[in-house]
Each structure stands twice: as structure tokens, then as C-alpha cells.
Amino acid sequence: MSKPGKFSLGVFLLVTLFLHIPLVILFISSFNSSKSMRWEGFSLKWYHELFYNSQPLWHSFYNSIIIAISSAVTATIIGSLGAIGLCWYNFKMKKAIQTLTFFPIILPEIIIGVSILIFFNKIGLNLSLLTVFLAHVTFNIPFVLMTVMARLEEFDFSIVEAAYDLGASELDMLLRILLPIAMPGIIAGLLLAVTLSLEDFVITFFVAGPGSSTLPLHIFSMIRFGVSPALNALSVVIIVGTALLAWSTKNLYSSLLKR
Amino acid sequence: MRKNYGPIYVAPIAFWLIAFLSVPLLITLSYSFMEKGLYGGVELKFSLAAYKSLLNTAVLKVLLNTIVIAVASTAIMVALALPTAYYIARSPVKNLLLMLIIIPFWTNFLIRIYAWIAILGSNGLLNSFLISTGLLDEHIQFLYNRYAIILVIIYTTIPFAIFPLYSTIEKFDFSLIEAAMDLGASKFRALWLVMIPNIRSGITTAILFTFIPTFGNFAVPQLVGGTDSWMLGNLIVRELNITRNWPLASSISVVLTSVTMIGVLFFMRSQSKKEL
Amino acid sequence: MKSSQVTIENVSKRFGDFVALNNTSLTISKGGFYSLLGPSGCGKTTLLRIIGGFEMPSEGAVYFDGVNVLPLPPNKRHVNTIFQSYALFPHLTVFENVAFPLRLKKVANAEIKRAVEENLALVKMETESKKYPRQLSGGQKQRIAIARALINQPQVLLLDEPLSALDAKLRQHMLLELDAIHDKVGITFIYVTHDQAEALSVSDQVCVLNKGQIQQIGTPAEIYESPANEFVARFIGETNYIRGKVVAVTDAENAVFESPEYGKFNIWLDKKVQLGSSVALTVRPEKIRIAPGKPSNLPPDVNVLRGTVEDMIYTGFQTKYFVRVNGAKEPLIVFRQHVQYFMDEKPINWKDEVSVWWDTKDSFMVEVN
Numbered sequence: 001m002s003k004p005g006k007f008s009l010g011v012f013l014l015v016t017l018f019l020h021i022p023l024v025i026l027f028i029s030s031f032n033s034s035k036s037m038r039w040e041g042f043s044l045k046w047y048h049e050l051f052y053n054s055q056p057l058w059h060s061f062y063n064s065i066i067i068a069i070s071s072a073v074t075a076t077i078i079g080s081l082g083a084i085g086l087c088w089y090n091f092k093m094k095k096a097i098q099t100l101t102f103f104p105i106i107l108p109e110i111i112i113g114v115s116i117l118i119f120f121n122k123i124g125l126n127l128s129l130l131t132v133f134l135a136h137v138t139f140n141i142p143f144v145l146m147t148v149m150a151r152l153e154e155f156d157f158s159i160v161e162a163a164y165d166l167g168a169s170e171l172d173m174l175l176r177i178l179l180p181i182a183m184p185g186i187i188a189g190l191l192l193a194v195t196l197s198l199e200d201f202v203i204t205f206f207v208a209g210p211g212s213s214t215l216p217l218h219i220f221s222m223i224r225f226g227v228s229p230a231l232n233a234l235s236v237v238i239i240v241g242t243a244l245l246a247w248s249t250k251n252l253y254s255s256l257l258k259r
Numbered sequence: 260m261r262k263n264y265g266p267i268y269v270a271p272i273a274f275w276l277i278a279f280l281s282v283p284l285l286i287t288l289s290y291s292f293m294e295k296g297l298y299g300g301v302e303l304k305f306s307l308a309a310y311k312s313l314l315n316t317a318v319l320k321v322l323l324n325t326i327v328i329a330v331a332s333t334a335i336m337v338a339l340a341l342p343t344a345y346y347i348a349r350s351p352v353k354n355l356l357l358m359l360i361i362i363p364f365w366t367n368f369l370i371r372i373y374a375w376i377a378i379l380g381s382n383g384l385l386n387s388f389l390i391s392t393g394l395l396d397e398h399i400q401f402l403y404n405r406y407a408i409i410l411v412i413i414y415t416t417i418p419f420a421i422f423p424l425y426s427t428i429e430k431f432d433f434s435l436i437e438a439a440m441d442l443g444a445s446k447f448r449a450l451w452l453v454m455i456p457n458i459r460s461g462i463t464t465a466i467l468f469t470f471i472p473t474f475g476n477f478a479v480p481q482l483v484g485g486t487d488s489w490m491l492g493n494l495i496v497r498e499l500n501i502t503r504n505w506p507l508a509s510s511i512s513v514v515l516t517s518v519t520m521i522g523v524l525f526f527m528r529s530q531s532k533k534e535l
Numbered sequence: 536m537k538s539s540q541v542t543i544e545n546v547s548k549r550f551g552d553f554v555a556l557n558n559t560s561l562t563i564s565k566g567g568f569y570s571l572l573g574p575s576g577c578g579k580t581t582l583l584r585i586i587g588g589f590e591m592p593s594e595g596a597v598y599f600d601g602v603n604v605l606p607l608p609p610n611k612r613h614v615n616t617i618f619q620s621y622a623l624f625p626h627l628t629v630f631e632n633v634a635f636p637l638r639l640k641k642v643a644n645a646e647i648k649r650a651v652e653e654n655l656a657l658v659k660m661e662t663e664s665k666k667y668p669r670q671l672s673g674g675q676k677q678r679i680a681i682a683r684a685l686i687n688q689p690q691v692l693l694l695d696e697p698l699s700a701l702d703a704k705l706r707q708h709m710l711l712e713l714d715a716i717h718d719k720v721g722i723t724f725i726y727v728t729h730d731q732a733e734a735l736s737v738s739d740q741v742c743v744l745n746k747g748q749i750q751q752i753g754t755p756a757e758i759y760e761s762p763a764n765e766f767v768a769r770f771i772g773e774t775n776y777i778r779g780k781v782v783a784v785t786d787a788e789n790a791v792f793e794s795p796e797y798g799k800f801n802i803w804l805d806k807k808v809q810l811g812s813s814v815a816l817t818v819r820p821e822k823i824r825i826a827p828g829k830p831s832n833l834p835p836d837v838n839v840l841r842g843t844v845e846d847m848i849y850t851g852f853q854t855k856y857f858v859r860v861n862g863a864k865e866p867l868i869v870f871r872q873h874v875q876y877f878m879d880e881k882p883i884n885w886k887d888e889v890s891v892w893w894d895t896k897d898s899f900m901v902e903v904n
Contacts, residue, residue, distance in 0.1 A: 005446070008349075011342035012356070015417065019363040022374035022414070025384060029377065037377065037384040038391075082272030089265025097269055100276050103284075106523050107516065108475020110492050111287075112280070114499060114512050118290060119283035121300065138279040141272060155625065161589055162622035166636040167610035167687065170264050176635075180626040201369055201478055206499075219369040223376065223482055232377070235370040242365035 023239070030232035046233040054230060060218035063129065064198055067214060071136035072193035078137070079144030079193075080186050084178050086145070087152040088160055101142045112139060113206035120207065127209025135207045136197045143196060144189035151185025152178075184253065191249055284516075291509035299503035309506035313514065318494065322514075325490040328405060329474040332412045336469045337462065339413075340420035344461075345450075347421075348428040360421055368415060372482050375411050376402065379483075403485035411479050419468040427461025428454070460530060467526045471519050491515055538566045538722040539599040539613065539690035541586060546595030548581050548747075555581040556592070557747040563725060563740070568717050570726045570734035573744035574770070579727045580695060582744075586725065587616045587693050599690065614691040615684035619699060621676045623668040623683075629655070630664040633683045654682040657716065674705050681716060691723045698733065710737055731771045735759060743767050759819075761805060765901050768817045775823070775867050777816045778903060781808050789895070792816055796863045800838040803896045813903045820868040822897040825856055826890055827883050839892040842867065844885055856883065858891055867891060 033043030050057070085091075086098060104112060116135050117127075125131060163177050179186075201216040208217055222228055291309050293301040312318065347356045363371070378384045379401035389395035401407060431454055439449035455462075477492025484490070491511055498508035541563040548556040556578040563569045571579040584590040586597055588609035596603050604612045623632050631638075633651045642650075655661040658678035668676060677697060684692060697713075698706045714737045717724050728734050734741050735755040743750040743758060743766075751763035762768040768776065779794035784804070792802045792814070800816070808814055833839060842860040853873060857866035869891055871883075883889060 008342040008346040011339060012346040015339055015343045015421075016359050018414070019360065019417070022371070022378060023363055023366065025378060026370070026374050029384075036382055037387045078271045078275055081268045085265045085268025085272075089263060089268065091263055091265040091269075093273075094265070094269075097273050097276075100281065101272065103276075103280060106471065106519065108471055108492075108519060110475045110477050110495060111284075111512050111516050111519075114495055114508060115283035115287040116279060117499070118287050118505065118509070119279070122286055134279055138275065141275060145272065156618075156620045156622065158618040158620050158622035159624060161609075162616070162618055163624075163635075164589075165587065165609045165616050166683065167639050168635075169639075170262075172639055176638075177624060181624070199368060205478075216367060216369055219367060219373070220478070220482075223369060223373050231370065231373055235366050235373070238370060239362075239366045243362075246365065 023235070026232045026235050027239075029229060030236045032229065032232075035229055046229040047237075050230045050233045050237070057215070057218055057222075057230075057234070060213045061215045063132075063212060064215040067129065067132050067136055068194045068197040071133050071140055071197050072190050074133075074137045075140035075144050075193045076186060076190045079141045079189060080148045080182060082141070083145050083148035083152060083185075084174075084182065087149050088157055088178075101145055104139045104142045105146075109139070109200075109202040113203040116203070117206040127207060127212065129212040131207045131209065132204055132212055132214065135203050136200065139200070139203060140193040140196055143192050144186075147189035147192055148182055148185040151182055151188075155181060187253065191253075287509045287512055290505055291513050293506050295504045295506045299505060301505055306506070309504075309510035312507055313510055318511075321489045321491060321494050324405070324488060325474060328408055328412070328480075328488075328490060329470055332409050332416070332473050333466055333470045335409070336413055336417050336420040337424075337465050340417060340424050340465060341462075344421050344424035344428050348425055348431075349433075353429070357425070360418055364418060369478070369482075371415050372411055372479060375407070375414065376483065379407060402483050403488070405484070405488040407483040408480050408488055408490070411483050412473050412476060415479065416469050416472055419472070420465040423464035423468060424458065424461045427458040427464075431457055463526050463529050467522055470522060474518060475515055537688070537690050540565045540601075541691055541723060541725065542598040542601075543582070543586070544596045544598065546582070546585060546592045546597065548578070548585065548590065549593045554747050556585075559595070559744075559747075559749055561742055561749065561752060563723060566721050566723055567740055568714070568724045568726065568738050570728060570738035570741045571744060572728055572731060572734040572741050572770075573750075574729055576746075577744040578747040579729075579744050581747075583616075583693050583695055583725065583727045586691070587614055588612050589616075612691075613687075613689050614693060615687060615689040616693040616695060617677075617680050617684050617697045619696045621668075621680040621700075623676055623679055625668055627667075628664065629660065629666050629668070629671070629679050632668070632679055633664075633686055635683065636687045650686055651682075654686050657685070657719065658682045658712075673701050674709060677701065677709060678712075681713075685716075685720060689722065691725060692720075694724060694726045696727055696729070698728075698730075706733070713737065735771070743770065745770070761899050762817070762901060765815060765903070768901055773820055773868055774817045775820065776901075777818070778813070779816065780813055781810055781900075784810055797840060797860060800898075801836070801895045802838075802898055802900070805899045808900060814900045815903050816898045817901055818893055818898045820855070821870040821872075823867065823869045823891050823893045825858070825869045825871055825883065827881055827887055828890070830890055833890075833892060834894075836895050837892040838895060838898075839890055840867070841888070841890050844883060844887045844889055847883070847885060854883075856889075858889060 029037060030046055031042050031044070032039055033045060034040035082101070086094065113135070116138065120127065120131050159177065159181075160173065163173050168176065199216065200214075201220060204214050204217055205220070208214060213221075219231065219234070222231055290301050292305055292307070294304045294306040294308060296302055343360075347353055347360070350356050376383070380386070381398040381400045381402075383401070385401060386395065386398050390398070435453050435457070436446075436449045439453045440446060444452065475492055476490060477496060480488060480490045480493050481496070484493070491514070495508050495511050495515075498504045498511065543559055543561050546556060546559045547554070559578070559582065571582060573579050581590060585592050588604070588607065591605065597605055599613065624635065627635065630651055633654055634647050637647045637650060651664070652661060655664055658681050660675065660678050660682065663671065663675060668679070671679065680697070694713075698709055701709060710733060713724075726734070726738065735758070738755060740752065741755055741758050742752045745766050751758055751767045753761075758767065759771055762771060765776070768774050777794050777797060779792050779797075781790050781802075782793045782799070783791040785791065785801070788804055790802055790804050790808075791799055793799045794816070802816060829841070840860050842858040842863075844856055845859045845866050846857040848855040853870050856869040856871065858869055859866045
């Protein structure tokens with residue numbers, strides 16, 4: 001087999017460095033005692049500020065967690081049931097519903113944010129954590145649906161027919177067959193939904209009200225306020241936190257698949 | 260025969276998406292054909308005023324700027340992603356290299372934007388470096404222009420070009436390249452004439468996945484763009500939250516959605532052609 | 536185990552404009568091994584799915600021992616199905632797959648254990664009970680699917696191309712096992728296949744289907760030796776197919792047949808035909824004998840043709856000759872078995888002049904449409 005050449009290696013290295021260097025700089029700066037980007041000595045004071053003097057930030061983080069968990073669980077229930085229905089049943093309007101589920105994925109986020117804001121305004125719903133929750137469930141549903149469907153498509157429909165044939169009721173089927181085999185997909189969908197919800201800025205920007213600011217919204221206002229070294233420390237904490245989370249869920253997930 | 264439980268399974272998803280997606284989109288569409296209300300909102304009167312004000316030079320300038328930024332960023336991203344994805348797909352340690360691309364995306368999207376502000380800002384690392392080496396006498400601003408927007412969009416979006424390209428190149432049968440070279444093609448010509456046509460679906464996916472979020476981007480120009488480098492997204496936010504001209508915000512949204520839909524339809528046509 | 540007689544009465548099935556099954560009636564006797572044989576799209580799987588309760592027929596009725604089962608869901612019909620893909624539940628062990636129907640019925644654990652072990656022993660899989668389906672080979676999965684389908688003690692077992700995913704050698708072996716299991720449990724087996732060799736070797740009755748229409752029902756020997764029409768003759772095994780007319784009836788059993796390509800033959804009247812009606816004569820290749828030149832001591836009551844060996848395929852146990860009779864459009868196919876190596880026959884080579892002959896009783900007539 002022919003080996004990739006120097007050109008592609010060069011571009012790969014360029015792209016990789018381009019992606020990593022800014023974050024390395026943030027990492028180093030987070031330990032800089034100076035407020036400017038000039039190195040003036042090692043210090044943990046920005047971490048101290050982040051953990052002890054950033055009440056609003058932690059409040060927004062708390063909001064983010066609440067929204068992420070509640071919206072991910074809701075979207076996972078709705079999306080998983082939808083995946084079972086769309087994957088293994090035929091009925092009228094199936095195509096129309098399938099098309100509808102693509103929309104949140106292909107539409108620019110800003111369109112979803114704008115239209116759902118206009119909708120909340122029209123029905124007279126004040127912006128709050130509830131509106132953030134509703135919006136997050138909406139954009140999370142298709143991602144859960146896709147993940148669970150990808151899992152279900154690995155199996156032949158004859159499994160369902162075999163279960164009926166052997167005497168299973170619809171509930172037996174759901175609890176004993178469909179949910180257990182879909183479970184790795186459902187868990188992956190849930191984790192994806194949590195991640196997307198924690199990460200979302202654009203849609204939340206439109207539907208969050210006073211007091212319902214999430215962590216990304218808070219970071220946005222911090223950035224507009226000017227460069228703050230506490231942000232450097234925060235980004236390091238986020239990267240390390242995500243890495244730990246990814247590592248532990250990967251272990252959980254592979255043990256699930258092995259079962 | 261048994262009852263068909265399909266509709267029961269899909270009822271929640273159908274209900275939710277109709278209530279919180281279809282209905283909002285239709286309301287937005289209808290608002291674009293109404294008169295603006297005095298303090299935001301709309302008057303329930305049919306009007307094409309919003310679409311007429313789209314033809315305003317200021318709006319057209321923003322549209323043009325959006326197109327330039329989206330096309331340039333997409334072109335650069337695909338051009339960089341193609342060799343990158345090729346290198347990863349041919350490497351014996353693919354998963355490790357993929358992880359290298361993914362890890363930077365473990366941090367928040369806004370933090371990734373912020374990193375560039377910390378580098379390019381007037382008090383940023385680049386300024387400090389250039390001044391300390393004597394290359395620069397006073398602080399200059401690298402941010403708040405079109406190039407900063409393109410740079411940061413590439414930084415935040417390029418994996419969406421790399422991943423689809425990687426997955427198609429990974430499936431490509433490289434003995435075809437060897438066959439082409441055996442028949443007398445140079446390696447570059449073999450890749451260009453044999454691999455590229457076979458990974459076309461990956462290329463269109465990469466273009467679509469980078470063009471759509473770029474064209475509708477709002478956070479990046481808001482944070483690293485200047486007033487003369489606005490994109491449609493910024494205009495929508497201004498009309499929605501500050502000027503409170505909701506019909507205009509809606510009509511711009513309709514334009515943005517239409518452009519996206521045209522892109523998606525092109526994409527689906529090219530995909531279905533491939534299957535023929 | 537108890538078994539059922541299955542009666543299909545005037546069953547039709549249409550999917551939109553497509554007629555999958557047209558006015559089909561047949562009776563499958565209690566405890567039989569019954570094959571539905573035909574090419575893909577012939578309606579055999581549709582018929583099986585109607586019996587199993589996965590499809591409703593557009594018209595007609597299905598009776599088990601005289602009771603119409605169409606209103607009943609699959610699990611109330613005393614029928615179980617072996618699926619082409621086995622349909623083992625991937626998240627359950629072999630034991631739990633087989634136990635599944637009993638768990639649904641909340642049978643006591645001790646009883647489940649006894650029944651599952653008994654059924655696993657029936658398919659010789661008692662040692663694999665803790666494995667998961669993905670750890671099993673194709674043949675093993677097949678056995679588990681059988682054990683699972685039998686645990687509810689169905690009166691009819693439906694098998695939908697159960698061997699198609701196995702390789703040729705394993706298929707032979709599983710076929711014998713299926714036959715043995717059928718003998719042991721004694722219930723009605725309905726076996727869908729497109730493979731004529733499978734159908735002929737295990738069934739006591741075969742129903743040949745094409746384009747939603749029953750072509751012939753009979754024992755394997757009847758289907759092979761006396762096909763009802765051209766489709767059956769060509770679908771089952773290889774055959775020579777000669778078009779012509781009956782020009783004279785000699786007596787109650789014999790007639791004279793004339794073909795534009797081959798001239799006149801004496802034939803045995805295996806069925807009644809009108810004098811002068813167009814028929815085709817089919818002769819199986821193994822019924823035709825071959826010898827070089829002009830053999831002098833031919834038996835009586837044979838039809839002899841002379842031709843040239845156009846091609847020959849040696850397959851070890853036999854040689855297949857393509858013999859072109861002067862003026863014929865297609866060569867005749869002739870099998871010669873090598874009963875004794877070298878000693879038995881004079882060698883026949885490419886381009887040799889040969890004689891071929893068959894007993895007048897070894898050809899049969901087929902209607903020509």
C-alpha cells in the first residue's frame with residue numbers, strides 16, 4: 001500500500017498545531033500571575049478567583065446542569081420511542097415525520113432560536129428556565145433519534161416478528177427486547193444530548209431570560225466584558241472535566257456493548 | 260394480526276416537533292409578511308415592507324459580506340480538511356490522530372473563540388510578542404475585521420469538514436490508486452482522477468456541514484467582527500432585540516433558511532445521482 | 536407432540552397491483568414434512584407468513600384442524616416460525632433465548648430449566664447454554680432457533696429458507712438433522728425453499744409455486760419424474776425439452792410423436808392427449824444412454840438418435856455430454872455415470888460421432904402453452 005506523502009503530512013501537522021496552540025496558550029496563561037498575556041510568574045490565583053469569587057458563574061453552571069439533565073432525559077425518552085416507531089413500524093405520515101426530524105439538524109441554529117423566541121412571545125410565555133428547557137429538548141430530539149436508530153438498524157426486523165411469534169405482548173416486546181437491545185444507543189443518545197445542551201450558546205441566547213443564564217451565556221458576557229484570566233482557568237477546568245467524563249463514559253459504554 | 264403500535268411510539272416526537280418547531284417556523288414565516296408593531300411584535304396586516312427593506316444597500320452589503328465569508332471559509336476548510344483527512348485515514352494510528360483533532364473540541368465553543376481574542380487582541384499575546392521583540396512600536400488591533408471572522412470560523416468549524424471526508428476516504432479502496440499508478444498515472448494524478456470522484460459524497464457533506472453553520476453564524480462575528488464586517492445573523496439579532504423590527508428579522512430568517520434549503524436540496528440531488 | 540392438519544382455502548394476497556398469491560388451495564397433512572418450492576417472488580414466503588400470522592390474506596381462509604385461524608394473532612395459532620436470519624435475541628444467552636416464551640408465560644424456574652435443557656438436548660446444544668448468539672456459528676444459531684421455536688410445543692413449525700445462510704456442506708448436514716428432529720417431534724413442518732435439492736431430499740410432499748400460482752403438488756418423485764408443466768420440468772433438475780405433436784396413437788399406452796427437429800419417436804402415453812395437439816417431450820439427462828458409433832445390440836423399445844459430441848464437462852462422478860443431433864437448435868444433454876473407472880466404457884471424446892437412446896417409458900409429456 002502506498003504511503004501518504006509529505007504534503008498531506010504537512011497539512012495534517014499544520015491543522016493539528018492550529019487547533020491545539022491556542023488552547024495550550026490558554027493553559028499556560030491560566031497559571032500566569034499577571035493579568036496581561038506577558039509571563040510574570042507562576043500563580044494559582046485565577047483558579048482561586050474562579051472557585052471562590054465567581055458566584056454568578058457557578059450559578060449559571062448550576063442552571064446549565066439542570067437544563068442539560070432535564071432536557072437530555074426528556075429528549076431521550078421522546079427520541080428513543082420515536083426511533084423504535086420509525087425504525088420498525090410502517091404507518092401513514094411516516095415519511096413526513098422523518099423529514100420533520102431532519103429540520104433541527106440542517107437548519108442554522110439561529111433560525112431555531114429566532115423562531116422559537118417569536119413563538120414564545122406569541123403564546124405569551126415569559127423567558128425563563130422553562131423556555132430554555134423546551135428549546136433544548138427540541139434541538140436534542142433529532143440527535144437522540146439518529147443515535148438510537150443507528151443502533152436499531154443493526155438488527156433485523158425478524159427479531160420483532162420472532163418475539164410476537166413466541167407469544168410476546170407489545171409491552172413484553174418493548175421491555176424485554178426493544179429497550180435492552182437499544183440500550184447502548186439510548187445511553188449514547190443521552191450523553192450526546194447532555195453534551196449538546198451544555199455546549200449550546202446560540203439557541204439559548206434567544207430563549208434565556210433574566211436569571212436563567214447558562215454557563216455559555218455567562219462566558220459570552222464575560223468575553224464581551226474583556227479578557228479575564230479567570231476564563232483561562234475555566235477553560236482548563238472544562239477541558240480536564242470533559243476529558244475525565246469522556247474517559248469514564250467510554251469505559252461505561254464499552255462495558256455495555258460487551259454485555 | 261396485531262395492532263400497529265407505530266403511531267403510538269412516534270406520537271410524542273411528532274407532537275413535540277410540530278409544537279416547538281413547525282409552528283414556530285410557520286409563525287416566523289407569517290411575521291415576515293406583516294407590518295411591524297410599534298414596540299416590537301407585529302401588526303396583523305399583510306405587508307411586503309420587510310422584503311422591500313431587504314433591498315436596502317445596508318442589508319445587501321451585509322448579505323454580500325456573509326456570502327464572501329461563508330464561501331471563503333468553506334473553501335479553506337475543505338482544502339485543509341482533504342489532505343488532513345487523507346493523512347489520518349492512511350495512518351496506522353487513525354484513532355489516535357482522530358483524537359488529536361477531537362480533543363480541542365472538548366472545550367466550550369465560546370472558550371475556543373475567546374482563545375483567539377486572547378491571542379489577537381490589542382493586549383493579546385501576538386501584540387506582546389511583537390512589541391517585546393521590537394517588531395512593533397505600539398499595540399495594533401488584529402481583531403474586529405473580516406479576516407478575524409474567517410480565521411475563528413475555521414478554527415471552530417473545521418472538524419465538520421474533516422470527519423465526513425475521513426469516513427469516506429477510510430472506506431475508499433486504495434488498490435484503485437495502485438491500479439491507476441500501474442497504468443501509468445503519477446501519484447498525484449491517480450489521487451485526483453480516481454480518489455476524488457469516488458469520495459464526492461464526503462466532499463459534498465463536508466461543504467454542506469461547514470457552509471450551513473458559517474452562513475448562519477452569529478456568535479463569531481458578534482465577538483471578533485467589527486461593525487463593517489457584520490453577517491446576516493448579527494442583523495437578525497439587532498432587528499429582534501434592539502431595533503425591534505420583527506418582520507424584518509423574520510424576512511432575513513426566511514432568506515437564511517431558503518439559502519440553507521437550496522444547499523440541502525443540491526446536496527440530496529447529488530447524493531441520489533450517485534446512487535444511480 | 537400434537538400436530539395439526541393445515542388447510543389453505545382459496546387464499547389470495549395482493550400488494551397494491553402486485554399479485555403475490557393467486558387463489559391458492561392446498562392441504563398439508565398432519566405430521567407431514569411439506570415443502571413450498573419456487574424461485575424468489577413466487578409467493579412461497581407470502582403463503583408462509585399468512586399461515587404464521589404475519590400477513591393477512593386479501594381473500595381466503597386458513598384452517599388448522601378445521602378451525603379458521605385467520606382472526607388469531609401469531610401467538611394463539613399453535614404455530615412457530617424459524618426465520619431465515621434465525622432472529623435470535625442478541626442480548627440474551629442461548630438459555631434465555633430458548634426460555635423466552637416460557638418467561639413470558641411466567642412458568643416456574645425449575646420447569647423452565649427442565650424444558651430448556653430438554654429442547655437444547657434435542658438439538659444437541661446442551662453445552663452452549665451460557666453463550667450469546669454472536670459467539671455461535673451459523674449452524675449453532677440454527678439449532679437454537681429450532682429449540683426456541685419448539686419450546687411452546689407448536690402443532691405446526693414454519694421454516695423460512697432456514698438453511699440459506701449456511702455453506703453447502705453444513706446445509707446437507709443440517710437437512711439430515713431437521714429430518715431427524717421432525718421424526719422425533721412428529722409435528723407438521725412447512726418448509727419454504729428455492730433449492731429443489733433441499734425440497735426433494737426431505738419432504739414427503741412438495742408444492743411448486745411460480746408467480747403466485749401453484750404449479751404442481753406431489754411427492755418428490757412425482758415432481759421429478761412426472762412434472763406437470765414446462766416450468767416444473769425446467770425448475771426441478773436439468774432436462775431435455777423437445778417440442779412436437781402426437782401424430783398417431785398406437786394403443787392405450789403408446790403413441791407416435793413427431794418433432795420437426797428430431798423426427799418421429801415412440802412414446803409412452805403418461806397422460807391423455809388429443810391426437811394432433813402440440814406437446815413437449817421431456818427426457819431427463821440421466822435417462823439417456825450414450826455410446827460411440829452405432830452400437831449393434833440396443834434393447835427393444837428405445838428411441839435412438841445420432842449426433843456429435845459438441846462439448847463435455849467432466850465432474851468426477853459423471854461426465855455431462857452435449858450432443859448435437861443434425862438440424863437441432865439445442866444440443867441434448869446426456870449424463871454418463873462412471874460406475875467403473877476406465878474399464879466400463881469406451882472413452883468418448885469431443886467431436887465423436889455417438890448414438891444416444893432412451894427407453895420409450897422414460898420420457899414424459901408436458902403441455903405446451
